Amino acid sequence: MSLTLQSAARLLTEHHLLREIIAGDLWTLDATQVDGSDRPFADITYDTRTVAAGSLLCCKGRFKAEYLNGIDERGLAAYVAEADFSSATHAPGLIVNDARKAMSLLAAEFFGRPQDELTVIGITGTKGKTTTSYFTQAVLNAYSDGRCALFSSVDNCLDGHTYVESDLTTPENLDAFRMMRTAVDNGMRYLVMEVSSQAYKVDRVYGLTFDVGAFLNISPDHISPIEHPSFEDYLYCKRQIVANARTLVYGADMDHADLVRQDAAAHGIAAHAFALHNDGKDSGTPAEAAAWPIDAAHSAYHIALDGVDLGEYRLALDGDFNYLNAAAAVAIAHAAGVPADAAEALHAMEPVRIAGRMEQFRDPQSNTIAIVDYAHNYASVTALLDFVDERYGAQNPRITLVTGSAGNKAYDRRKEIVEAAEHRIHNFIFTAEDTDTEPFIDICMEMQSYITVPGMASTVISDRPTAVTNAIYDARAHADRFNIILIIGKGDERWIKEHNKHVPFEGDDRIVERMFGVTTGDARPDAK
Template identity: 25%
Template sequence: MKLQTAIILPVLRKIKNLYHWLAALLANVWYGWPSRQLKMVGVTGTDGKTTTVTLIDHILTAAGYQSGFISTVEAKIGRQKIAASLHTTTPGPWQLQKLIKLAANQGLAYLVLEVSSHGLDQHRLAGINFAVGVLTNVTHEHLDYHQTYENYLQAKAKLFQESKIAILNKDDQSFRRLNSQLITRNSRTGKLVTYGIKKAADFTPKSFPFTTKLPGEYNQYNCLAAVAVCSRLGIDQKTIRKAVAEFAGVQGRLEEVKAGQPFRVFVDFAHTPNGLRQVLRAARPMVAKGGQLIVVFGSAGRRDVSKRPLMGQAAGQLADKVILTADDSRDEPTAQIIEQIARGCPRARRIPDRREAMTTALRLARKGDVVLLCGKGHERSLTLGKQEVPWDEKQITAAIWRKISQDVVS
């Protein structure tokens, strides 16, 4: 059975990918190849895509350009904002080309697109030539689909086959491999640009000093990626620095909940080992002396199982209290997912009901503590079994705290 699966699944995937390629071709023709009417910027990577995409658009807008973007959180076409309705990063070919056509019709000069490995592997972006392609990082994620890190990396690399300028993170483990491919391969890439913090690169905090409201080293990388893109697009340094300094962040990305509680609470979309590790590191300096860092998270069902204990390990190493709970379990038992995460953090508390887990965290927290609610971020639903229930982490957190406060008073 395993041998049959190993043979059949790749064949089925190739057939499915051929379907997506044909759909992308037809969608391009139907909408008149709209991406040719504006400059496209593609951002791919495991973590940091949404923040980088939104910041690039913010800088371009500050520079006086008509700009838009399509991200996991939303699409912004000129002044129109369209909320994301699916748990996907890159829309299907027809929806994608429709949005690009809308951008072209509104006279946008630039459209910044968040690009997933699935979208690249499935040819959803076929027919789009990018002025700039940028990579944030490539860490452990989506191995349920790609099977190996190498396959995952090669899917990401497809973006640069259709990019005139390739911008890579020199500090990331993917750099050496991608750099050698860009040098040796006869691709459309005409120029390689690098950014980084630890290694010498074209754009570093020393070569291009800037200030940002965004906490954490990972956001330094996101800012540098955006700086590199906009610099290569011809935006002057003064405009870039001012825009980066003013950028307030993205919905559901280390977003603070202020409901009158005497401690700090943040919601975040972190759902990978690296993402969780980075946001925990960013939150640690916010904890007062003698305070505790409390994290609540789970892992999506029917997705990459191998990352679960790694997420538990990250939380166990960097948080003082760890509470494991549901996160889009789908038809996989939540308790089973939790136990797989707990292999990396045996001391974690297990509370399958997410609202109950959040309530426990808020009841445990004291003045000076920081509570991180990870995994849902901007999303507006929670999938349990076949049921998709409305879910707004910020609103639910505020409601929980109001009830806790009322209970204390009464």
């Protein structure tokens, strides 16, 4: 793990990123002309607050010269930037065309290319990434005696069993390589990671080739001025996982599957499909891995791989869509080297629960069920309501949806959540979700304005704990009916983002537990 100014310059030159090296009055392409250019960097960082003696600083984003005030006194060894900051520091600068791409390449090199010591699996898609990632990790952990790491939007796990809450769906590239090195040092052989569209948009996975890339599905999402300007751009960014994988697993019935198959053919990689067949083993789109229900209640499924029935599966997570995720996990694990006859490993996903996903609670004081889930867009809300209709539709439930939507981004979700639900529920309660600067009340009022069903009951309660509590009191007031309360968007998160700060929040699941007087215990995999 030795990175010097000389080796950094060579690497950046190989990738056509280096413009020049600036060291005082010296402007050069030859790093050997700079004093100390063969001295290994002690650390690499993008945070000026962590700079210490021997550090290489990556100046990404809207970096300003004033951020470097006093940096020389702390021993900055060199910096990487798209601009010349020699007026603010005596340290030499590697001036590059793209600081994020440079940071990714340099971080991988500094940490000794840990990806080469792991079988790395990247999973993308509009919905199902987290569940499929946990299922896949469970299978690979069982197969490798607990040697599979995980990067997910819920947790990161670097030792196969300890889970720490994550901040991003896909970590910043420097953080990702640092975490990979820790995983390798912990004896991990596999890494399963969620890959968001933004990961490719802002180069969080630049230079990383996945041993297995999985593309689960696609539907419009994340369309906003600060994310993707159009669905075409969103899909294009998602498709980059195909160009950066050695093997592809994809949803046979996903929209634009033909285009994804063309991508795989263009890059000369094998493509393996998975599917959910709802009316029998031999129906639906052909796929290497497939799940189909055993009975009308859909309480259990069979899963087959390459036409061989792997047996009956009963998941702890409800919903047909989770059996589709299970079929994806089987296909991914098989592509990563798990043989079809490793039955014990493949069944390891059955007990997996993920905090805040499809968690159900029954109220002992009334005929009411509350479901806490991360559903947050048209596709996931539709899937959740499909599950409710399939499982409970015969009981004619009175359904209340407690929902908000993210602020300052993904503006399309606000209308689409309402469109997905308004003809299938009885009552909306609009409430706070994460935001940057937009007031919660404005987002809620906008969502309420999209209701088109005459007489649809709706309430705006911007305080989220009050909104959840009121939904429960309202259900108890309608005790003559079977009530279902769907509380979506936050899962088990213990904070709400307001003005770019994480404000402590009890959590939807804990509010329900407190009101119902019940507990499910910690549902994270490391608690099993």
